[in-house]
Amino acid sequence: MAGIYGDITKVMTTGASEKTSKGLGVKGVEASHKLAESDLKRVDQYKSMITKVAKEKQIDPAIVAGIISRESRAGLLLKDGWGDNHNGFGLMQVDKNAHPDYKKPWNGEEHIRQGVDILISFIKQIQDKFPSWSKENQLKGGIAAYNLGVKNIKTLEGMDVKSSGDDYSSDVVARAQWFNSHGY
Numbered sequence: 001m002a003g004i005y006g007d008i009t010k011v012m013t014t015g016a017s018e019k020t021s022k023g024l025g026v027k028g029v030e031a032s033h034k035l036a037e038s039d040l041k042r043v044d045q046y047k048s049m050i051t052k053v054a055k056e057k058q059i060d061p062a063i064v065a066g067i068i069s070r071e072s073r074a075g076l077l078l079k080d081g082w083g084d085n086h087n088g089f090g091l092m093q094v095d096k097n098a099h100p101d102y103k104k105p106w107n108g109e110e111h112i113r114q115g116v117d118i119l120i121s122f123i124k125q126i127q128d129k130f131p132s133w134s135k136e137n138q139l140k141g142g143i144a145a146y147n148l149g150v151k152n153i154k155t156l157e158g159m160d161v162k163s164s165g166d167d168y169s170s171d172v173v174a175r176a177q178w179f180n181s182h183g184y
Contacts, residue, residue: 003059005123006139008066008176013140015174017167032174035069040182042074046091049109050184057116062184063139064116066176067092067146070168081106094118118146125150144169 014028015021021031043050043065050068054061068074071093077083081104083093090106092115099118103110123142126133129150130141137156144159145152147168153159160167176184 003054003057003063005059005120005142006135008060008063008136008139008173008180011136011140011173011177013170013173013177014167016171017165020165020167020171029174029177032171033178035073035171036066036175036178036182039069039074039076040179042076043068043179046074046107046112047184049112053109053112053116057113057120059116059120060176060180060184062176062180063119063143063172064092064112065179065184066172066174067115067119067143068112069175069179070172075107078106090115092116092118119143122146122150126153129153130156140169140173143172146172 016027016031018027021027024031024034026034050064051061054064068091072078072083072091075091081090087096089096089102090111092112094102094115096102103114119142122145123139126141126145127138130138141153141159144163147163152162160169
């Protein structure tokens with residue numbers, strides 16, 4: 001399902017950087033797809049919640065799955081729901097400093113809804129900041145802003161500079177495209 005914020009299957013991406021794909025033996029889109037595939041069973045545990053929230057918020061569930069895969073490896077990287085040196089909470093790694101009202105439980109529907117609301121807020125801010133960008137580029141910019149914040153998105157070509165792995169939106173997009181072609 002393409003959401004109202006753009007069609008994830010039409011977003012250009014280079015996939016995972018060498019830093020993100022270290023040890024996989026592949027890089028780029030192939031590495032992102034491999035990472036998404038390795039997370040599929042864990043992500044599938046949350047599929048009904050992801051799908052419900054995505055439908056309610058009119059965003060492609062594959063994007064939510066892609067963020068969950070990237071942020072927490074669908075919970076694999078978390079300890080008691082926490083990651084990022086105890087700064088990120090839950091499947092979608094809501095930053096406790098920016099969002100002290102993070103929703104519990106870490107793997108529940110309210111948490112996913114909060115993460116999606118944050119993402120949509122970023123997409124809308126990117127739409128306002130870059131009205132001439134295509135819907136798909138605004139979507140990718142919003143995904144980048146989920147990691148970096150809107151103020152750090154300055155150009156289309158450089159939107160992943162200084163993001164985690166210098167590839168955040170490119171990796172999430174490639175993972176989301178994989179999830180899109182695998183039932184999300």
